Amino acid sequence: MEVNPTKAGFSATKLGQIDRHLNDNYIQPNKISGCQVMVARHGVPAYFQSFGDMDRERSKPVADDTIFRIYSMTKPITSVALMMLFEEGRFQLNDPVYRFLPAWRGQQVWVQGAGDDMQTRPPAAPMTMRHILSHTAGLTYGALLPIDPHPVDAVYQQLGVQRGDGETISSFADKLAQVPLRYDPGTKWLYSLATDVCGCLVEAISGQKFEDFLQQRIFEPLGMQDTAFWVPPEKVERFAANYERAADKSLRLIDDPLESKYLHAPSFPSGGGGLVSTTADYAKFCEMLRLRGTVNGVEIIGSRTLALMTKNHIAGGADLSQAAMGAFSETAYEGVGFGLGFASTLDEVASGTVGAGDYYWGGAASTIFWVDPVEDLYVVFMTQLMPSATFNFRGQLKNIIYGAIND
Secondary structure (H helix, E strand, O other): OOOOOOOOOEOHHHHOHHHHHHHHHHHOOOOOOEEEEEEEEOOEEEEEEEEEEEEHHHOEEOOOOOEEEOHHHHHHHHHHHHHHHHHOOOOOOOOEHHHOOHHHHHOOEEEEOOHHHOEEEOOOOOOEHHHHHOOOOOOOOHHHOOOOOOHHHHHHHHHOOOOOOOOOHHHHHHHHOOOOEOOOOOOOEOOOOHHHHHHHHHHHHHOOOHHHHHHHHHHHHHOOOOOEOOOOHHHHHHEOOEEEEOOOOOEEEEEOOOOOHHHOOOOOOOOOOOOEEOHHHHHHHHHHHHOOOEEOOEEOOOHHHHHHHOOOOOHHHOOHHHHEOOOOOOOOOOOEEEOOOOEEEOOHHHHOOOOOOOEEEEOOOOOEEEEEOOOOEEEEEEEOEEOOOOOOHHHHHHHHHHHOEOO
16 A cells, blocks of 8 residues: 555654564564454545564464454444434334334333342433434343453343354343343443444344345445455455464464354344454545545435534543443543544543544454544554453553644
8 A cells, every 4th residue: 555644644754663663562572363353544544554474383474464353332323323213213212122022012121139130120211222222222242251240231131132153133122121231321431242233223123134235335346345244255364363462472373363252143243343444444434424424426424414423422521531431342431522423532631642532433443443534634543462451452552543643
């Protein structure tokens, strides 16, 4: 890829510090196997570089077209898909979710107790489409994320709520309908399975398979040819290995690309975390966002709708430090709001970062992206290291990239 940092308004020397930072602090000490970074501003690619190995067991370096598991970076794509249906007049943000998933009409909220002694009550107000899009619906990650276990999470496990083989869009939604909500919808923020429900809603409202909707309405128009819920045989050689950090801080292989579950189409396409992609593909999604919904004459979503999605939808204009329950997320909480599929920086001072007005998310294997409408830039960072909270790649890259802007 041809890059021109000067034309994009960067100091080439200062932007090049990304090389030193990642090589010296992560690649050489074997803290990560490999990574890839792309920076673009004013529509001009300013930086694109690959580091280390995509598969260190086979000594395969990261290539321009390496395919990565993007996990929760699936969420913004799913959220855009659902809001495309909003633009067609199919629903209002304040519509109850049970209008489209009738089994959800009888939802209850946890009050106290566990198991057979659990006490519940009807919610103060129904769960709405706004709530499901903004992680304020009362759902949790249940047994899939056993952090700060709660009696409600045990119900997820008891009912077998999961996103693996054997689950389907309909079975997933039916099981979740039986789980008590952790809190009254709209009153708190808790990272959850809500965006998986958004995928269910895309299918229920459109009448089209969720994965087909994404392919036909987003991936094909944007030319995202390597983004999908699985890796076909002809692309396996480009698929990266996934690692975790062992107790002794060494890298441990946790998903061999030649034996991965991603080699087969899933029965449940997870709108919350199921996609694989490349840096180039996700950059096309980011470029569409940077251009306010339309790129190369193809409109994916309207500019006003996208502006609505990137506003803070937490009640009372609170930031996550005030509204969030639990400690797990793909973002820090101070000075950060959450919209319809994206986190956003509300306050540079409170968050301790530059880039107020940006919007972003990340994935469980430490992938990140952000779009900054003020600076007219986007950044995509790909690696494969779990969990995502191991290193603050977002903060470190932000410091270098914004420090390199010189116009």
